[in-house]
Amino acid sequence: MKTLARILALALVASCTSVARITERERELVSRELRARVEPLSTDLEQARARELLGQPIGRKEAVAIALALAPEARRALAELDVASAARARAELARNPLAQLEVLRLGGDTDVDFDLTQPLAELITRRARLERADAELRAERYRAARALVRLAHDVRREWLEAVGAAQAAKLAEERFEAEAAATRLAEELHSAGNLVESALSLSRVALAKARETASAARLRSALALASLARRLGAPDARIELDTDELREAPELELDALAEQAEASSLELREARSRVDAAAHAAGFAGREALLERSSAGLSVARDDGRSGAGLTLGLALPLFGGAEVARAQARAQLELELEQLEALTLDLRERSLSLTQRYAAAADRHRAAAEELEPAARRFVDDTLRQYNAMQIGVFDVLAARRIELDAQEQLLARALELQRIAADVDELRAGSLPDEPALVTALE
């Protein structure tokens, strides 16, 4: 009895250390994957440091680092991994043996029968089951890493939208300021008797429109900022943005994107691991079903004052073809996993190709806006100002030129955002996570 208790205690300790060890190792492996795939300030920022960073202007990399430290989505991904780690630890443990005591009183006699049996399937499929569990844990590890990579890029996209909205709001504010100044001048000219009523009214119409637009832009900016704060795991933070990065157009070399995407895809690795697991499962599913409820062990009996020991064997009779069904089911599961792997491979290639095309077009449009449209509009305003200085044109002509410049600046902002969104998707793809399919490019876009 003492010996039995000792064995049980040891087993318990062994199982616990095994869970802690696996959990630690898995988290380390995920962390390593993450470090290789995203480049924030740090992938394992202390929470306190992350909160400190929240008080400073936040660039893209800071945003990612803070989210990895503070966002519940990051912790959830790791918690899910812990669950998988525990499951793997469980798979390593042998199933407890079955002790069966039978005491019968027959007439004046007491028969005692004690059997200690271990399920047979346990013994015969242990190695295969461990391999399946390993494969499943690998799948979960890749899934966790992918969730974190996705989170990092979601945060980057949210940051981008917040920066874009803030800059759009600033442009709308500048437009409002310009219209307001022009309207004040129109009012002065009108009250001096130099401007007709309709010209003043037109000025006021433009001002009202600019006021409405600026208000809407402010709201969009506030909402984008709130959304970013939530994504960072700090919904109450008052976030200030460092917007410098938007000015630099990313220059991407996408010739080998499909190969790179396939080589680094975490989803592909997860899917392969699931195929492995399903293949292992298929390998022993028949035996397991056949040996289901079958067991072997020792038997001690005492009957009629005689006692003896022997072997005991319990066999489930394969009358109803359970093994065949189990094998078919496992094979079907394997087929399913293989199909999913295939579909994923196609998605990766398609996304690589479409991102390459979208990047080329967006870079082209951005270049046109940045190198031609915006400078031309800026020059137009400068020329107009010189003509104004030369008294060739009036202040309202300058305003008209300024509107064109603001239009161009808005267009440039839109193009820069578009390019940055694509760059984020490309980076996510290269980091091993398949970005969501973008909205279809419509004929009218």
Next chain:
Amino acid sequence: MSLSRRNFLTKTTSAALAGAALARSVAARGASTLTVAELASALPPGVPNVDYKPVVTPDGATLPFRVVDGVKVFHLIAEEVEHEFAPGLAVRAWGYNGRVHGPTLEALEGDRVRIYVTNRLDAPTTVHWHGILLPSGMDGIGGLTQRPILPGETFRYEFTLRQHGTFMYHSHHDEMTQMALGMMGLFVIHPRRPSEPAPDRDYAYLLSEWRVDPGARRPDPNEMSDFNVLTLNAKIAPATSPIVARTGERVRLRVGNLSAMDHHPIHIHGHAFTVVETDGGVIPPAGRWPEVSVLVPTGSTRTMEFVADNPGDWALHCHMTHHVMTQMSHGIPNLIGVDASRFDEELERIVPRYADMGESAHSHGGGAIPPNSLPMVGTRGPFGYVTMSGMFTLLKVRDELREGVDPGWYEHPAGTVASPAAATELARDGVVT
């Protein structure tokens, strides 16, 4: 009866008789000092400073000639010319012999002239001798009296000058374009036997108008009404040279106008003058009257004479106020009654970077303006800024003059310059301000 006689004559008389008919017509118009016989043939070529006192074309030039077998030979070359209206405003114009306008042609009544015209432009052209009586085929109207002179070609015009006075020449092919680009000049013919003594000073001006947008480098011939560069001999103030006279000298001022759409009332300060000639001939003394301004219609010349009897610096300008502006625009808001500096202030809110561009012309500051433009400039004067540009120059009358040297600003005798009124003066005269 007389009609049939005239028909008879035109059909049967010799060239001499035709010349005599012309003589009658010219003499009737008071433009010739020649006899009937003299009009029928060319006379010995007039010699400058012997037979006539050459005219001065301020800021211009006189075309040299040579005499071949008793004929004065001139050579005009139509070509593109880089022309400066005033420092800071230059254009690619069309002119003659490297000048805009072309040099003044000058001759003596009775001279036979042969004028070669070489076309170095990319466009066909002709030269019309405006106001000059000549055979129809020498009149220089493209398509009507000759075929146009094609690029690279040289044409010969030859005729005898049977009148005297102030005339002009200009392109008469695609006139709107070629004249707007500057293809014109003066043609002065001196009388062979003047009835009046030659003036002490003889100046000639050609008026014209241009459209040059600030920052552009070529006059726009398509402009129809809003001309913004108004020139005296193709110059604008402050680049117009002053004309000078010694006190008591008689001054002749010949003014021709070949503007596209405008007539110019030329006004002289400090003097009254008499118009003695038009390009139609001499005005009989009984028909002249004193004036201080004379309207010079486009396509006409007016010759004025006056005695410079009033020393000083006198303005000489077109009296249309928009014609003494340069590169004036007419599409800007009326700022009278509002604080113009407020505009610059608000403009910095419309275009924030305007703050870095300096003050604008609205506040007479030195803000950046388009290259190659002289918008709204005026002229520097001894008492500050003269707000006239364009068709504006000075007549400087002095007791003492050194020929060829600008006498500088007039030194006013003490007490002859308007100045702030003293309080004692106001009190004395009962003026309440």
